[in-house]
Amino acid sequence: xxxxxxxxxxxxxxxxxxxxxxxxxxxxxxxxxxxxxxxxxxxxxxxxxxxxxxxxxxxxxxxxxxxxxxxxxxxxxxxxxxxxxxxxxxxxxxxxxxxxxxxxxxxxxxxxxxxxxxxxxxxxxxxxxxxxxxxxxxxxxxxxxxxxxxxxxxxxxxxxxxxxxxxxxxxxxxxxxxxxxxxxxxxxxxxxxxxxxxxxxxxxxxxxxxxxxxxxxxxxxxxxxxxxxxxxxxxxxxxxxxxxxxxxxxxxxxxxxxxxxxxxxxxxxxxxxxxxxxxxxxxxxxxxxxxxxxxxxxxxx
Amino acid sequence: xxxxxxxxxxxxxxxxxxxxxxxxxxxxxxxxxxxxxxxxxxxxxxxxxxxxxxxxxxxxxxxxxxxxxxxxxxxxxxxxxxxxxxxxxxxxxxxxxxxxxxxxxxxxxxxxxxxxxxxxxxxxxxxxxxxxxxxxxxxxxxxxxxxxxxxxxxxxxxxxxxxxxxxxxxxxxxxxxxxxxxxxxxxx
Numbered sequence: 001x002x003x004x005x006x007x008x009x010x011x012x013x014x015x016x017x018x019x020x021x022x023x024x025x026x027x028x029x030x031x032x033x034x035x036x037x038x039x040x041x042x043x044x045x046x047x048x049x050x051x052x053x054x055x056x057x058x059x060x061x062x063x064x065x066x067x068x069x070x071x072x073x074x075x076x077x078x079x080x081x082x083x084x085x086x087x088x089x090x091x092x093x094x095x096x097x098x099x100x101x102x103x104x105x106x107x108x109x110x111x112x113x114x115x116x117x118x119x120x121x122x123x124x125x126x127x128x129x130x131x132x133x134x135x136x137x138x139x140x141x142x143x144x145x146x147x148x149x150x151x152x153x154x155x156x157x158x159x160x161x162x163x164x165x166x167x168x169x170x171x172x173x174x175x176x177x178x179x180x181x182x183x184x185x186x187x188x189x190x191x192x193x194x195x196x197x198x199x200x201x202x203x204x205x206x207x208x209x210x211x212x213x214x215x216x217x218x219x220x221x222x223x224x225x226x227x228x229x230x231x232x233x234x235x236x237x238x239x240x241x242x243x244x245x246x247x248x249x250x251x252x253x254x255x256x257x258x259x260x261x262x263x264x265x266x267x268x269x270x271x272x273x274x275x276x277x278x279x280x281x282x283x284x285x286x287x288x289x290x291x292x293x294x295x296x297x298x299x300x301x
Numbered sequence: 302x303x304x305x306x307x308x309x310x311x312x313x314x315x316x317x318x319x320x321x322x323x324x325x326x327x328x329x330x331x332x333x334x335x336x337x338x339x340x341x342x343x344x345x346x347x348x349x350x351x352x353x354x355x356x357x358x359x360x361x362x363x364x365x366x367x368x369x370x371x372x373x374x375x376x377x378x379x380x381x382x383x384x385x386x387x388x389x390x391x392x393x394x395x396x397x398x399x400x401x402x403x404x405x406x407x408x409x410x411x412x413x414x415x416x417x418x419x420x421x422x423x424x425x426x427x428x429x430x431x432x433x434x435x436x437x438x439x440x441x442x443x444x445x446x447x448x449x450x451x452x453x454x455x456x457x458x459x460x461x462x463x464x465x466x467x468x469x470x471x472x473x474x475x476x477x478x479x480x481x482x483x484x485x486x487x488x489x
Contacts, residue, residue: 025331037334038337054348057351076364083361099361108348
């Protein structure tokens with residue numbers, strides 16, 4: 001048996017990590033890994049969310065009227081809000097091309113984040129031997145494998161979105177500025193310094209360019225880990241809050257009431273974090289696009 | 302404080318435990334694998350493509366159309382306001398012109414009415430004078446005729462009476478003389 005984090009933290013007879021939740025670091029497959037290993041609880045929820053979004057979009061646009069009402073009104077409000085944000089960041093020229101990607105990211109991430117707050121998500125499941133250590137369990141311990149898991153609490157999802165974004169980012173950047181333009185933009189001297197001083201600072205800008213390239217390469221990692229970390233932490237927090245009373249020897253009624261009331265503030269916090277993280281992810285993507293195409297945009301003006 | 306010190310002291314052990322104490326890569330620890338990754342990428346791409354084509358495109362088209370209509374409406378509103386202002390100015394001009402014209406017409410009408418009235422008055426006066434003159438002439442004529450008849454009758458009466466009283470037949474000269482005297486006396 002490998003040593004778990006909880007074992008490592010045992011201190012004077014009290015294991016503080018017991019206060020942490022029992023959310024697995026990874027999404028768990030429903031079936032045998034050799035056949036349907038890809039069908040994890042988060043993929044299942046992601047598919048459901050995808051269908052939900054497509055159904056809602058269809059409902060909003062099927063019979064679109066000039067004077068909107070009902071769900072079309074809400075959808076238009078959402079689209080208009082996201083579009084204005086995107087337009088502010090990337091400019092009027094790029095906004096129509098970039099908007100679908102950023103809006104999809106925002107909607108998909110927001111719904112995925114909030115989906116985890118629904119009752120039963122992450123809590124209803126079946127007992128199984130943990131395939132991977134959690135913060136409190138070692139790999140061999142029994143734990144509940146949740147039937148449903150928010151997709152953004154799975155690194156596969158966040159990394160997938162970040163990688164897709166980066167591929168589209170490369171395409172957009174090359175299309176807008178060209179390969180040479182991008183290299184000039186990244187490594188070239190800035191500030192219009194010419195002459196001997198300009199020549200002297202070329203190595204500095206080359207070094208800055210290398211740092212910039214490393215920063216670009218790390219963007220998918222930062223994007224995906226930030227979102228995953230926030231949602232995963234939120235899931236853990238909700239579990240901890242819901243199970244807090246169980247750690248103490250309290251009457252059943254008190255334990256039950258505590259499991260309902262204690263997570264309530266956390267619930268609102270997670271609502272906020274869910275929306276905020278979706279916006280952060282989408283806005284950062286917009287900023288990355290703006291940064292790489294800003295030169296072209298400026299020339300366009 | 303003891304807890305924190307102890308926690309810091311246990312950090313290496315904790316990190317080792319967090320790594321599972323094995324050589325598993327970070328991806329494995331977080332459950333990242335190609336099939337799961339591709340499944341999520343595929344789902345996201347499907348949502349992205351369908352939303353782009355069937356949701357955002359029509360909604361953006363509607364929003365653009367609405368924006369255009371609002372811009373057109375505002376343009377029309379500005380044009381209508383300008384036209385209204387122009388129409389107001391024109392209306393003022395037309396009204397003042399009409400007023401001037403009406404005043405001119407009224408004054409012309411008044412002048413022409415005055416002239417007509419003067420003319421009619423003059424005509425009436427002259428007609429009245431003519432009527433009076435005619436009446437006077439007719440009266441004079443009738444008076445003269447009556448006088449002549451009176452003289453004649455009176456002369457005849459005097460002649461007859463004189464003849465009967467005197468018992469002599471008056472000659473033409475006598476009659477002529479009597480008539481002349483009577484006429485002279487009547488005229489007086």
